[in-house]
Amino acid sequence: MNWNSPAEFFAMGGYGLYVWGSFGVTLVVMIAEPFLVRHRRSAILRSLRRERIAEELDQQ
Amino acid sequence: MNNKIINWFRYASPQSFYPLAGRMVPWFWALTAAFGVVGLYISFFVAPTDAQQGEGYRIIFIHVPASWMSMFIYCVMAAWAGLGLIFNTRLSGMMASALAPTGALMAFLSLWTGALWGKPMWGAWWVWDARLTSELILFFLYIGFIALQSAIDDPRRADKAGAILALVGVVNIPIIYFSVKWWNTLHQGSTINLTKAPSMAQTMLWGMLLMALCFWMYSIAVALMRARAIILERETHTEWVKQLVEVKS
Amino acid sequence: MKSMLAIIRRDLLLAMRRKSEVLTALFFFMIVVSLFPLGIGPEPALLRKIAPGVLWVAALLATMLGLQRMFAPDHADGTLEQMALSPTPLGLLVGGKIAAHWLVSGLPLVLLAPVLGLQFDLDAGALGVLVVTLLVGTPLLSLIGAIGAALTLGIRGGGVLLSLLVLPLYVPALIFGAGAVDAHISGLGAGGHLSLLAALLALAVFFAPWATTAALRIALE
Numbered sequence: 001m002n003w004n005s006p007a008e009f010f011a012m013g014g015y016g017l018y019v020w021g022s023f024g025v026t027l028v029v030m031i032a033e034p035f036l037v038r039h040r041r042s043a044i045l046r047s048l049r050r051e052r053i054a055e056e057l058d059q060q
Numbered sequence: 061m062n063n064k065i066i067n068w069f070r071y072a073s074p075q076s077f078y079p080l081a082g083r084m085v086p087w088f089w090a091l092t093a094a095f096g097v098v099g100l101y102i103s104f105f106v107a108p109t110d111a112q113q114g115e116g117y118r119i120i121f122i123h124v125p126a127s128w129m130s131m132f133i134y135c136v137m138a139a140w141a142g143l144g145l146i147f148n149t150r151l152s153g154m155m156a157s158a159l160a161p162t163g164a165l166m167a168f169l170s171l172w173t174g175a176l177w178g179k180p181m182w183g184a185w186w187v188w189d190a191r192l193t194s195e196l197i198l199f200f201l202y203i204g205f206i207a208l209q210s211a212i213d214d215p216r217r218a219d220k221a222g223a224i225l226a227l228v229g230v231v232n233i234p235i236i237y238f239s240v241k242w243w244n245t246l247h248q249g250s251t252i253n254l255t256k257a258p259s260m261a262q263t264m265l266w267g268m269l270l271m272a273l274c275f276w277m278y279s280i281a282v283a284l285m286r287a288r289a290i291i292l293e294r295e296t297h298t299e300w301v302k303q304l305v306e307v308k309s
Numbered sequence: 310m311k312s313m314l315a316i317i318r319r320d321l322l323l324a325m326r327r328k329s330e331v332l333t334a335l336f337f338f339m340i341v342v343s344l345f346p347l348g349i350g351p352e353p354a355l356l357r358k359i360a361p362g363v364l365w366v367a368a369l370l371a372t373m374l375g376l377q378r379m380f381a382p383d384h385a386d387g388t389l390e391q392m393a394l395s396p397t398p399l400g401l402l403v404g405g406k407i408a409a410h411w412l413v414s415g416l417p418l419v420l421l422a423p424v425l426g427l428q429f430d431l432d433a434g435a436l437g438v439l440v441v442t443l444l445v446g447t448p449l450l451s452l453i454g455a456i457g458a459a460l461t462l463g464i465r466g467g468g469v470l471l472s473l474l475v476l477p478l479y480v481p482a483l484i485f486g487a488g489a490v491d492a493h494i495s496g497l498g499a500g501g502h503l504s505l506l507a508a509l510l511a512l513a514v515f516f517a518p519w520a521t522t523a524a525l526r527i528a529l530e
Contacts, residue, residue, distance in 0.1 A: 002105060003105070013109065013114045013115035018116055018180050026169055033162070041292065044292045048292065048302075052307055200473075201477050204477065212464055217528070221527055221528075224523055228478070228520055239484040239505075242484065242485075242505075
C-alpha cells in the first residue's frame with residue numbers, strides 16, 4: 001500500500017495539482033463525450049418522431 | 061465461400077449495422093468500466109512510487125494510453141477511409157467520421173496531460189519535445205479532417221474528400237514524426253529528454269496496459285454510439301428508419 | 310506531354326493577364342519578411358539566427374495565397390470538366406497546372422529570397438543554400454497545396470479551410486528547408502537536409518498529382 005491516509009493520497013507527494021488535473025480533465029471529457037453523442041442521437045430521433053406524427057396527421 | 065462474402069457485406073449496410081452496433085455498445089461500456097477500475101486501482105495503489113519523479117509520474121497511466129489511441133485511431137480512420145474508397149460502401153465513411161472527434165479528443169488529452177506532466181518535470185508547461193510537437197500536429201490534422209467534413213454539405217462527397225485527406229495524412233504522419241525528431245535533435249539544449257522511462261516496474265507496465273485497454277474499449281463504445289447517430293441522420297428518409305421502434309414509440 | 314505543356318502555357322498566359330495577383334503574393338512575401346526585424350529588433354546576430362525560419366515561413370504563406378485560384382476559375386467556367394473528359398489522363402493535366410502554379414507563385418519567391426536575405430545579414434554561402442532549398446522546396450509546397458486546393462474546391466469558407474488542411478502537411482518541408490540553411494550557418498553542412506528535402510519532393514511528384522486527381526473527380530461528381 002502506497003498511502004497511509006486519504007490526505008496523503010490527495011496530495012500525491014506534492015504533485016496533487018498535476019496528477020488530479022490530468023485525471024480529472026480526462027474523466028470529465030470521457031463522461032461529457034458520450035452524453036454529447038447521446039444528445040445528438042436523441043435530437044435526431046426527436047425530429048424523426050415529429051416527422052412521423054406529421055405524416056400521420058397528413059393522412060387523416 | 062460465397063456465403064461468407066455475402067455475410068460480411070451484410071453488416072456493411074447501415075440498416076443491419078445499426079441494431080448490431082446497438083447491441084454491442086453496452087458490452088464495450090462494461091469492458092471500459094472493468095478495465096478502468098482495475099487499471100486505476102493498479103495505477104494508484106499497486107504501482108510503487110517512482111524513485112526519480114515521485115508520485116508525479118502517475119500521469120503516465122493516462123498520458124501514454126491517450127497518445128497511443130490518438131495515433132491508432134487516425135490509422136483506423138484512414139483504413140476505413142481506404143475501404144470506403146475501394147468498395148464504395150456507405151458505412152466506411154460513417155465510421156471514419158464517427159472516429160474523428162474521439163481521436164481529436166485523445167490527442168487533446170495527450171497534450172493536456174503532457175503539459176501537466178511537463179510543468180513539474182521540465183519546469184515548463186510546454187516544451188518543444190519531438191513527441192509533444194508531433195502530437196500537436198496530429199491534433200491539427202484531426203481538426204482539418206473534421207473541418208473539411210463539416211464544410212461539405214453532401215455527405216457522400218464529404219466522406220470521399222475526408223477519405224483522401226485521411227489517406228494523405230496517414231502517409232504524412234511518419235514523415236512529420238521523423239522530421240520533427242530530426243529537428244529536435246539538431247536543436248538540442250533547449251529540451252531535456254524524458255524518453256528513457258526510469259526502469260519501469262512490472263506493475264507500472266501492467267497498469268499502463270490495463271488503462272490502454274480501458275481507453276480502447278471507451279473509444280470503440282463512443283465511436284459505435286456516434287456511428288449510430290450518424291446513420292440516423294443520413295438515412296432519415298429511408299423506410300427502415302421509419303420502422304424503427306425508437307421512432308414508432 | 311504536349312497537352313501538359315499546353316496547359317502550362319495557357320495558365321502562364323492567364324497569369325500574365327492578371328499580373329496584380331502574382332505581384333500581390335510577391336509583395337506579401339516582402340512585407341512579411343520585413344516586418345520581423347521591426348518586431349524583433351535590428352540586432353544582426355539575432356537576425357542571422359532567425360533568417361532561415363522567417364524566410365521559409367513567409368514563403369510558405371505566400372504560396373498559400375495563390376493556391377485557391379489553382380482550380381477555382383477552371384471549375385467555375387467548366388474547363389475542369391472538359392479536362393476530366395479529355396482523352397489525356399487528368400493526372401498529367403493536373404501536373405501541368407501544378408507546374409504553372411509553381412512558375413507563377415514559387416519561382417519569383419526563389420529569385421527574390423536572396424535579396425531579402427541581405428536584410429538579415431546572411432553571407433553569400435548561406436544565401437546560396439537558401440536559394441537551393443527554396444528551389445527544391447517550393448515545388449513541394451505547390452504539390453502538397455494542390456491536394457488541399459482540390460479538396461476544398463467549391464466549398465464555402467474554402468480559403469481558411471485550405472490553410473487549415475495544408476499548413477500541417479507543410480511542416481516537414483519547413484523543417485528541412487529552414488534546417489538546411491541553419492545547418493550551413495552553424496557549419497554542419499546542408500547536404501543531409503537537402504537530400505531529405507529532395508526525397509520528399511520525389512515522393513510528392515509521384516503521389517500528389519494522383520491524390521489531387523482523385524479529389525478533383527470527387528469535386529466534379
